Amino acid sequence: MNTLLHFQNQIHYKADDGRPGGTNNKRGARGADLVVTVPVGTVVRDLHSQEVLADLTEEGASFAIARGGRGGRGNRAFANSTRQAPKVRELGEEGEARWLSLELRLLADVGVVGFPNAGKSSLVSRISRVRPKVAAYPFTTLQPSLGTVEAGELSLVVADLPGIIEGAHEGRGLGDRFLRHATRAKVLLHLVDLAAVDGRDPLADYLAIRNELEGWEELRERPEVVAGNKVDLLTQQAVQQWVEEFRSAGVELHPVSALSGEGVQALVGVLAECVEERRQVVAEPTTGGKQTWRLTPEESAFWVEERDGILEVYGETVERLVKRVDLAAPDGLAYLQERLTRMGVMAALRRKGLQEGDRIRIGGVDLEFEQ
Numbered sequence: 001m002n003t004l005l006h007f008q009n010q011i012h013y014k015a016d017d018g019r020p021g022g023t024n025n026k027r028g029a030r031g032a033d034l035v036v037t038v039p040v041g042t043v044v045r046d047l048h049s050q051e052v053l054a055d056l057t058e059e060g061a062s063f064a065i066a067r068g069g070r071g072g073r074g075n076r077a078f079a080n081s082t083r084q085a086p087k088v089r090e091l092g093e094e095g096e097a098r099w100l101s102l103e104l105r106l107l108a109d110v111g112v113v114g115f116p117n118a119g120k121s122s123l124v125s126r127i128s129r130v131r132p133k134v135a136a137y138p139f140t141t142l143q144p145s146l147g148t149v150e151a152g153e154l155s156l157v158v159a160d161l162p163g164i165i166e167g168a169h170e171g172r173g174l175g176d177r178f179l180r181h182a183t184r185a186k187v188l189l190h191l192v193d194l195a196a197v198d199g200r201d202p203l204a205d206y207l208a209i210r211n212e213l214e215g216w217e218e219l220r221e222r223p224e225v226v227a228g229n230k231v232d233l234l235t236q237q238a239v240q241q242w243v244e245e246f247r248s249a250g251v252e253l254h255p256v257s258a259l260s261g262e263g264v265q266a267l268v269g270v271l272a273e274c275v276e277e278r279r280q281v282v283a284e285p286t287t288g289g290k291q292t293w294r295l296t297p298e299e300s301a302f303w304v305e306e307r308d309g310i311l312e313v314y315g316e317t318v319e320r321l322v323k324r325v326d327l328a329a330p331d332g333l334a335y336l337q338e339r340l341t342r343m344g345v346m347a348a349l350r351r352k353g354l355q356e357g358d359r360i361r362i363g364g365v366d367l368e369f370e371q
Contacts, residue, residue, distance in 0.1 A: 001039050004104050018071050018092065025076055031068055041107045041184060047099035057107065065100065069093025072324060078335065087330040093323060103180065108146060108159035109275045111185030113213070115205050118193045119229040122258035124160040127268055151272035159185060183218040186278040187225060187271060194228035194242050194255065202228060203245055223274055225254065227267055232257040304348050311349055312361045318345055319363035327365075336367075 015034035021027050038044075044054040044063070054063040072090035079086055112120045128147025149156040161182060182188060190209065192202045206226065213219045226246065231239050239255050246253035254270060256263035302315030313319075318340070325336045340346050349360065349369070360367045 004102050041105050043103045045101045047101045066096035068095040088332050088335045089326045090324040091326050105180050105184045106159050108185045109156045110158045110187050110189050111182040112189045114191040118191045119258045120191050121160050126258045151268050154272045187223045187274045190224050190226045192228050195230035195233035226251050227254045227256050231255045232260045304352050310359050310361050322362045322365050
């Protein structure tokens, strides 16, 4: 799987329910896990807070979106020496649910960025076997594509990204959708049109795109190689003038021609050196096997608050307990109070001034305290 397009047709995913128990103390079958597959490089966020919950950058990595509810126990589970035929049971819990947003960021060694029509697709097709669409108009590339480049013993993955315009990091044009793919790249290849076919200034174009890259915090310090394309349309003297002008701005320019192949192999060599150096600096995380992200927090302690004359108890464990116990059963309320006493909840309520006849609220359930 290499896209998230199938999520356009289905957005709700629900695991199977568990099964009820049977006679002779038989347990009900558990509901089967539901596994949703996504492409490598998928970033998972909470839909509302946009907090990153998981970054699945490795094949086989997985994470638990939500836990299923625990099954309820029958009265046999509550039998003891003093209560041999208890009239109490537990109800099954509801499973967890959450809304997520999925974002795919391509994994590449080199991300090719630049203004539309700078020749990015032509260069990628020259140095790799991928054949992106090439045409003489802006925004020919609407979807990122990956190509593999052989540089001696080193193999590089190059991402051809759609053209970026000014204001892209603020949502203008298509760039904001694809700048995120550049955050995966170890090195950026910034391509400018030296021939100024569209009447643009190459150095001004470079500075404009540089400003967009710095608008993304993850890209500000990313290593960059700058190449000037379409030198086949210029004289050697004009090319040298541009090299000097970029150098005066503190930028090392590598002249190339995606059409004729001039300077391309030298550029690939420079990219290979940068990627190899970057790989040594930023070591890939090693998980020693399948990586598992667990999003559900551990159970928290309880706390008591007084609101409108009612003592309310909060906490995942105690709220789950109240929801699980069947209070309609004859011994249900007595069992609940026994459990709350063992957990220290009753002692905490008494410290808050609990008296007989007072109302208690736990997990939305109102109870009346009796000695």
